[in-house]
Amino acid sequence: PPLADLAGLRIVLTAGPTREAVDPVRYLSNHSSGKMGFSLALAARRRGADVTLITGPVALPTPEGVHRQDVESAVDMLHAAEQCIDHADIFIGCAAVADFRLEHPEEHKLKKRPDEDTLTLTLVKNPDIIATLAHRANAPFMVGFAAETRNVTHYAEDKLIRKRLDLVVANDVSREGLGFGSDDNAVTLHWQESGRHCHQALPTADKLTLAHGILDHLLVRFHATHPA
Ligand code: C5P
Numbered sequence: 001p002p003l004a005d006l007a008g009l010r011i012v013l014t015a016g017p018t019r020e021a022v023d024p025v026r027y028l029s030n031h032s033s034g035k036m037g038f039s040l041a042l043a044a045r046r047r048g049a050d051v052t053l054i055t056g057p058v059a060l061p062t063p064e065g066v067h068r069q070d071v072e073s074a075v076d077m078l079h080a081a082e083q084c085i086d087h088a089d090i091f092i093g094c095a096a097v098a099d100f101r102l103e104h105p106e107e108h109k110l111k112k113r114p115d116e117d118t119l120t121l122t123l124v125k126n127p128d129i130i131a132t133l134a135h136r137a138n139a140p141f142m143v144g145f146a147a148e149t150r151n152v153t154h155y156a157e158d159k160l161i162r163k164r165l166d167l168v169v170a171n172d173v174s175r176e177g178l179g180f181g182s183d184d185n186a187v188t189l190h191w192q193e194s195g196r197h198c199h200q201a202l203p204t205a206d207k208l209t210l211a212h213g214i215l216d217h218l219l220v221r222f223h224a225t226h227p228a
Contacts, residue, residue: 009044011052013051021101031096042063052069054071054080056077085133091133141166142163144160147173156199184204
């Protein structure tokens with residue numbers, strides 16, 4: 001029988017990479033496929049949630065019943081998220097947001113110059129979308145991701161505090177065949193209970209199975225922090 005344990009909850013998710021324009025035909029980006037975010041959106045929708053998925057450019061179909069909003073840059077993604085965060089119960093930041101953007105994207109296509117063998121681009125820091133949203137008054141239950149190649153627990157706990165998150169989903173992207181672009185993933189969940197750091201590993205699984213596992217745990221934490 002279909003679960004409806006998320007019925008009545010409004011969930012906003014970010015997914016995929018962002019694209020930061022260099023000029024009208026070029027951009028800076030990363031290898032995020034969007035699969036984890038789309039799997040979470042699909043799983044949450046199937047369990048009855050009202051789901052809004054704000055996504056960077058990805059090659060994935062929209063899960064049935066999910067409100068999808070396509071964006072390109074980190075700044076666009078922040079603006080889109082700010083538009084719908086007020087009505088959300090839960091925010092899940094799954095996007096691999098570019099840390100930097102061009103300070104001055106070129107209005108016209110950059111041309112090679114015969115006399116210059118190097119090109120210098122000046123980058124400025126992008127806003128941290130999830131931290132910006134988490135620091136607003138009346139922020140919803142905030143879930144972040146941490147893709148690390150080492151010191152996974154340390155960085156996950158740091159993000160929990162520094163970005164003011166309720167739950168961090170950490171994955172060790174250095175593990176072969178897991179993480180970026182792959183179908184399988186292994187994650188550890190990090191949260192705080194009465195000021196103490198807690199964590200729990202989920203077994204390696206395909207991303208849809210993991211999405212359900214993450215939602216199971218998220219729901220327990222959500223109800224613990226938002227008693228009916
Ligand atoms: O700091 P780091 O990029 O490792 O943090 C990852 C988490 O923060 C993810 O949940 C990601 O979606 C979010 N993030 C964000 N805006 C940024 C950078 C990261 O929302 N500019």
